[in-house]
Amino acid sequence: MDHIENSIGKWVSVLYRCRKSFIGKMLEPYGIVGCQYLFIMTLYSYNGASQEKISDCLKIDKATTARAIKKLEDSGFVVRNIDSDDKRAYKIFLTQKAIDIIPHIQEAMKKWEDLVISDISEDEYILFEKILTEIAVRAHNSIS
Numbered sequence: 001m002d003h004i005e006n007s008i009g010k011w012v013s014v015l016y017r018c019r020k021s022f023i024g025k026m027l028e029p030y031g032i033v034g035c036q037y038l039f040i041m042t043l044y045s046y047n048g049a050s051q052e053k054i055s056d057c058l059k060i061d062k063a064t065t066a067r068a069i070k071k072l073e074d075s076g077f078v079v080r081n082i083d084s085d086d087k088r089a090y091k092i093f094l095t096q097k098a099i100d101i102i103p104h105i106q107e108a109m110k111k112w113e114d115l116v117i118s119d120i121s122e123d124e125y126i127l128f129e130k131i132l133t134e135i136a137v138r139a140h141n142s143i144s
Helices: 008-030 036-045 051-058 062-074 096-117 122-143
Strands: 078-082 090-094
Touching: 008 096, 036 051, 036 062, 036 078, 036 090, 036 096, 051 062, 051 090, 062 078, 090 096
Parallel strands: none
Antiparallel strands: 078 090
16 A cells, blocks of 8 residues: 555545635625635634634644635625733734625535535544644644
């Protein structure tokens, strides 16, 4: 067995790229590009979160979050307000424009999940999700 051809990293990367492309095509008419929907959905759960909180939720670096938030702000999907408790920080809020497309994002995410897990039993899915989560947490902790 060729380890490179069957490595976890390869298949995780394939899933990531395919998901990004699939969901991106569905959300393109709404002006959402790349992985912006992930930031919008995180703010949907944590509206008013700091950029640091968003980075922590998505397990990505702060610079990437700052760039993404700036692009979302420029596109009218979010507003940044100075945190009254910490004048150096911002709280990020969804605009009505973003709130209006949440159902479309949810639909795109559901269609993707339905597509990729259609032939997997519930028990297999639960086990897969558990193992993948454990691997991802271990990987994230190794670079933190």
